[in-house]
Structure formats: C-alpha cells, structure tokens
Amino acid sequence: MPRILPQVLKNVLRKPVTVKYPYVRVEPPEGYRGRPVIDKEKCIRCWLCIRACPDRAISVSKETKKPSIWLGRCTFCGECAEVCPTRAIAMTKEFELATYDIQQAKSE
Amino acid sequence: MTFVLPIGPQHPALKEPEFFRFEVKGEEIVDVDIHLGYAHRGIEEALSRRNYKHNIYLSERICGICNVVHTTTYCQAVEQLAGVEPPERAKYIRAIIMELERIHSHLLWLGIAAFQIGFNTLFMLAWRDREYVMDLREMISGSRVHSATNTIGGVRRDVKTEHVPTILRGLEKLERSTKYYINLFGSDRTILARCTNLGVLSKKDAIKFCAVGPLARASDVKTDIRADDPYGAYDALSFNVVIEREGDVLAKGMVRLREILESIRIVRQALKEMPGGPIRTRVGLQMPPNETVERTEAPRGELLYYIRSNGTDTPERVRVRTPTYGNFASMKSMFVGGTVAEIPIVMWGIDPCFGCNDRVTLVDSRTGKTRIVSFDELRRRRK
Numbered sequence: 001m002p003r004i005l006p007q008v009l010k011n012v013l014r015k016p017v018t019v020k021y022p023y024v025r026v027e028p029p030e031g032y033r034g035r036p037v038i039d040k041e042k043c044i045r046c047w048l049c050i051r052a053c054p055d056r057a058i059s060v061s062k063e064t065k066k067p068s069i070w071l072g073r074c075t076f077c078g079e080c081a082e083v084c085p086t087r088a089i090a091m092t093k094e095f096e097l098a099t100y101d102i103q104q105a106k107s108e
Numbered sequence: 109m110t111f112v113l114p115i116g117p118q119h120p121a122l123k124e125p126e127f128f129r130f131e132v133k134g135e136e137i138v139d140v141d142i143h144l145g146y147a148h149r150g151i152e153e154a155l156s157r158r159n160y161k162h163n164i165y166l167s168e169r170i171c172g173i174c175n176v177v178h179t180t181t182y183c184q185a186v187e188q189l190a191g192v193e194p195p196e197r198a199k200y201i202r203a204i205i206m207e208l209e210r211i212h213s214h215l216l217w218l219g220i221a222a223f224q225i226g227f228n229t230l231f232m233l234a235w236r237d238r239e240y241v242m243d244l245r246e247m248i249s250g251s252r253v254h255s256a257t258n259t260i261g262g263v264r265r266d267v268k269t270e271h272v273p274t275i276l277r278g279l280e281k282l283e284r285s286t287k288y289y290i291n292l293f294g295s296d297r298t299i300l301a302r303c304t305n306l307g308v309l310s311k312k313d314a315i316k317f318c319a320v321g322p323l324a325r326a327s328d329v330k331t332d333i334r335a336d337d338p339y340g341a342y343d344a345l346s347f348n349v350v351i352e353r354e355g356d357v358l359a360k361g362m363v364r365l366r367e368i369l370e371s372i373r374i375v376r377q378a379l380k381e382m383p384g385g386p387i388r389t390r391v392g393l394q395m396p397p398n399e400t401v402e403r404t405e406a407p408r409g410e411l412l413y414y415i416r417s418n419g420t421d422t423p424e425r426v427r428v429r430t431p432t433y434g435n436f437a438s439m440k441s442m443f444v445g446g447t448v449a450e451i452p453i454v455m456w457g458i459d460p461c462f463g464c465n466d467r468v469t470l471v472d473s474r475t476g477k478t479r480i481v482s483f484d485e486l487r488r489r490r491k
Binding site: 017028029031032033052054055075076077078079082091 | 158161162164165166169236239243246247250251254256264265
C-alpha cells in the first residue's frame with residue numbers, strides 16, 4: 001500500500017488527459033477530411049466526381065443540373081475533391097454530421 | 109462426463125460476433141469447436157464488381173484496425189498487374205504509415221489484453237498512449253483510422269517537412285511509455301500471475317498449424333514477411349525480427365511490445381532516409397489479363413491478396429487471406445488443457461480480428477482437422 005502512495009498523489013494532482021468534448025473542442029489538423037462542400041459557381045458539369053466516387057454518393061439534381069453529395073454514403077476519401085478540375089469540391093474540417101433531418105445530410 | 113460451454117456469437121468476453129463451443133470437464137477445457145462466418149459481408153464478391161480504383165476504398169474497409177496494410181497489399185498487387193513501380197518516396201511514406209498502424213494496433217492489443225485480465229488501469233494507460241499515434245496518423249493522412257493515403261501507383265498525400273518534428277516528438281513519448289510497459293510486463297505480479305504458462309503454443313505446433321505473425325514469433329518461429337520477402341521500402345530499412353521462446357500469452361505480449369520499439373526505429377529511419385521526388389505515377393485502369401499474388405506483414409501476421417484481371421477495369425477475382433484466419437488452426441492446441449477462466453485472454457492472445465474474417469471454417473472436434481464449407485452446405489447442416 002505505501003508503495004503506490006506517491007503514484008496516487010501524482011495522479012490526483014495531474015491534469016486529465018481527456019478533453020470535456022462538447023464544451024472543449026480540439027481543432028482537427030490541416031488537411032483533415034471532413035464534410036465535403038460544393039461551390040456551385042465553380043462547377044463546370046464535367047461529372048468527373050461522379051465517376052471518381054467509390055460509393056456513388058454524388059448525384060445530380062434534375063432541376064438545377066448541379067451535383068449534391070449524400071453524406072449517408074460518403075466515406076470521406078477526398079477523391080472527388082482531388083479529381084475536380086476547378087476545385088469546386090473541398091473537404092472541410094466539419095465532422096459532427098449526425099442529424100434528424102435528411103436534407104441536412106446532403107452537401108450541396 | 110463433459111459439458112458444452114457455448115461462447116458467442118454475442119458474448120461480453122468477445123467484442124465481435126464469433127461462436128466458440130468449448131467442451132469442459134469441470135474447469136478444464138477438453139475440446140474446442142469454432143464456427144466462423146458471422147461477420148461475412150460478401151466483400152470479395154463486391155471487389156470483383158467495382159473498378160480497380162474504387163476497390164482501394166472497399167479493401168480499406170475489410171478491417172478497421174489494419175486498413176493501410178490492406179490497401180498497400182491491394183495497391184502493390186495491382187501495380188504488379190499494371191507493371192509499374194511506385195516512386196521511392198511513396199514506398200517510404202507507405203512504410204511510415206504502416207508502421208504507425210502497427211504501433212497503434214499493438215497498443216490496442218495491450219489495452220484489451222489488460223482489460224481481459226482485469227487490469228483496467230493498464231487498459232486506460234495503453235489507450236491513452238494509442239491516442240498519440242492516432243493524432244500522428246490524423247496529421248499525416250487526414251483521418252484517424254481510414255487513412256485513404258494509398259492509391260494505385262503511389263500515395264495521395266506527402267509527409268510534409270513541418271510534420272517531421274511533431275512525429276519525432278510523438279515517437280519519443282511512445283518509446284518512453286513502451287519501455288515502461290515492457291518493464292511492467294516482465295515484473296508486475298498481476299500480469300505474471302495471469303499470463304505465464306497460459307495458452308502455450310509450442311514451436312512444433314506453431315509450424316504444424318502454420319501460425320503467422322506475432323503468434324508464431326512468440327513460439328520461436330522466425331517468420332516476418334518484411335524480412336523474408338521484402339516489399340516496398342523494407343529492403344532498405346534495417347530492423348530486427350523479434351522472437352520469444354516461451355509461446356505463452358506473456359511471450360505474445362512481449363513480442364508485440366518489442367515490435368513497437370522496432371516500428372519506432374523503422375519510422376525514424378524512414379523519416380531520415382526518405383528521398384525526395386514525386387509521390388505517385390499515373391496508372392491506367394485497363395489491366396492486361398494476368399494474375400498476381402502479393403503478401404505483406406500486417407500487425408497480426410501475413411496478409412495475402414490474389415487478384416486475377418481479365419483486360420477490363422474490374423478484377424475478375426480477388427481473394428483475401430487475413431492473418432487471423434491463418435491463426436485459427438492453432439487455437440485448439442492453445443485452449444485444450446486450460447481452464448475456463450483463461451478463455452478471454454488466450455483468445456485475445458492471437459489478436460483476433462473477426463471483421464477481417466469473412467470465410468466459414470469448421471473444426472472437426474474429434475480429429476482436429478479444419479475444412480472450409482460453403483454457406484449453403486452450412487445451412488444444410490443446420491437443418
């Protein structure tokens with residue numbers, strides 16, 4: 001018992017390693033692959049992203065003829081952002097994507 | 109008089125769905141029967157329906173813990189089919205990420221092993237240190253787990269020069285704590301009492317049942333694909349193949365912990381010797397008809413990919429042999445003669461990853477022979 005006392009005291013005084021998550025946030029590093037966003041002004045409708053997407057998450061709307069990414073299928077690999085010739089798709093640092101509204105689960 | 113003790117598919121001692129049928133005589137285990145296939149996802153069939161590029165991300169999802177090794181093996185195999193060689197720098201980056209993955213996988217093993225023997229403090233400490241590796245991986249590849257770094261003909265993301273000091277600092281922290289764990293594994297009374305002479309796999313049995321990876325190395329079998337059949341940058345990197353003699357759970361833990369130190373050495377060496385230049389070569393997706401076999405050393409052992417191409421942009425057949433699958437045959441000789449209380453830690457001693465394992469094997473409990481049966485046959489047997 002006395003053998004562990006110094007360790008116990010050290011641990012009592014030490015700051016916790018964990019972060020109290022919803023209140024304290026850790027910024028993801030540069031180049032983090034989070035929610036992909038589409039800049040529709042830049043899109044030239046070449047549809048390379050649709051061909052590059054491994055899980056067919058990108059679809060085109062019939063009315064506006066612009067792509068949208070369904071995040072329910074997206075695996076955040078970043079292939080679409082890499083293949084886009086005008087850099088219209090970019091990966092953001094946003095990662096809290098759980099939602100009740102299906103319209104929120106789309107990146108347009 | 110023997111009793112049957114079924115464990116799984118849903119059981120608190122196992123984190124993944126797999127069924128084990130233990131025959132016990134009192135406390136002693138006299139026989140074990142393993143039923144695999146609860147985590148079957150049909151990935152091999154799906155692999156032969158997508159093109160080569162999309163398959164990278166599917167093969168990454170065969171196993172969450174060792175995903176880089178899966179994609180590296182897959183990409184190396186496809187590069188062989190295409191007849192291209194990735195640039196030198198890409199090989200080094202692959203080696204760095206693979207070794208970081210090995211460190212995180214072994215620390216994860218240590219945490220769960222400590223949890224299985226009821227040593228929760230060590231579990232917390234090991235997983236705290238694992239976070240350092242995960243942060244490094246997140247910094248290098250952009251995601252904690254699924255790195256998506258590999259591509260056919262190289263890697264997609266470079267290791268930046270400003271990242272190198274952070275990686276070295278992280279490795280120093282890891283080295284310090286790993287040395288502490290090695291010391292702990294050799295001296296702590298709880299660990300010694302729960303791990304020595306437990307689940308012993310003799311050298312003879314390890315060779316007979318074709319054990320792979322740390323399991324074989326803990327039984328004094330010197331086998332490591334990185335050294336035996338070097339791939340990628342491992343030709344140029346120097347490291348020792350860690351072996352232990354005893355073959356019990358303690359030796360299996362020691363092998364893994366000492367491998368972390370070797371991995372740290374490899375990463376440092378690779379960062380120092382990494383040549384400059386391009387990181388990827390462009391490869392067309394139309395592969396000429398051919399077949400290829402590629403094997404690498406995953407954290408759990410030998411990983412094998414077989415790919416047959418037919419001139420189109422989709423492979424005709426992809427076969428994956430995961431290390432856990434290779435280690436199931438030796439399970440019986442580790443369990444028989446032990447007691448019921450040993451089951452979780454001995455099972456965790458092989459570092460099973462059932463997610464990797466999507467085939468069905470039956471072990472004949474009388475003769476100890478394994479054979480593979482199809483799903484239909486299995487269904488007929490159930491009736």
